[in-house]
Amino acid sequence: MTEIVPTMPAASAVPAAPTPAAGAAGATGAGPVLNPEFDTFLKMLTAQIRNQDPLSPMDSADYAVQLATFSGVEQQIRGNELLGQMLERTGGGGLADLSGWVGREVRAAMPVQLSGQAMRLELAPAPGAESAELVVTDAGGRVVGRHGLGPGAQSIDWAGGTDAEGRPLPEGLYDFEVVSFAGGAEIARETVETYGRVREVRLGPEGPVLRLEGGAEVAPGAVSALREGG
Template identity: 40%
Template structure:
């Protein structure tokens, strides 16, 4: 059974780690700078014309607001970190399942790899380029202008079966001989584990690659769907 995943963001809400860290750093920097300025202002004020009490109270209020901003940012970061861990726990049910995403797939030497091409609708020629783990071309296969799945049986340019290993599939769409779209086709790979990388949940597949959970477009039971050509 195949389940389409329209958006993995319903289970995963990634937060760029650099954004949160940068925000916290900026607030902390502003906080420290404010303290230094306020201290210097109080230390070097003209004793004959001291700072107005109202103005001083206003600055103290601003000081309190900056402090609260820093604390709020820290608490928000902690909450989002906990949310990420919860998302990873929720996706542990995907371990052992097959997910579809734009990545390389492992060919065991016998079992065909199910590929989901997505050529440009305007194309008049579509070619799928098969590459091994070293990036060498293994085969070029003409495909129809269709998103119908294709099963690669492991054959290379000479018609022999390629050795077992990891292979990627790039689909080129051409119009009048010019390439208008070139992208890695989506394939099904088995999920071995889930991990946290920063605040993102990633899936480790059978090739050892890390796939963002948000990039998954379909989920299915192991071994299903191979009858499609």
């Protein structure tokens, strides 16, 4: 009677399964951490090898199939995650959805192009303010005008005015801030929201960007109102 001697499959029969994470770690010395799901899969596969029937060991090809299947699923998951990041970066619809804004006017806290025409400014000093002033600065950050305001919401038509020397302000980009005071001290400072016409929508490093007449730029998320161009 022939004696059957149980044998364990040779270690070389189990295909090696280097992962991109492991390979990168070996190359750089400080690569990314192994995917937790893949780590769990390897532990389960190792347990399966240790507990298999020694009289009927699992074929090495089956291990390869399991590894390939897991790798394919992981690749699909990572692809979906990347797609989600791309959609988030472009604001969902991205440039296609925002293309309809070209030629329309958006309202946001942003610089305004002075072109010789009066513009309506809606001003709102901080609650509790006893007085306020409108501070105008040019593109270089230089204060070119100050206008006293009373408490409470109000609106003015600003056509440019003159600088400290009495000279008309040149065309260009200007910022407006409402500075509120109470008890003789400044209590708030807020950039005034104004309207600007959208000339271009482009994709910047942080997502879509609206480029306005005069060169000012604003993120779509900073827009508080949208209207047809006048």
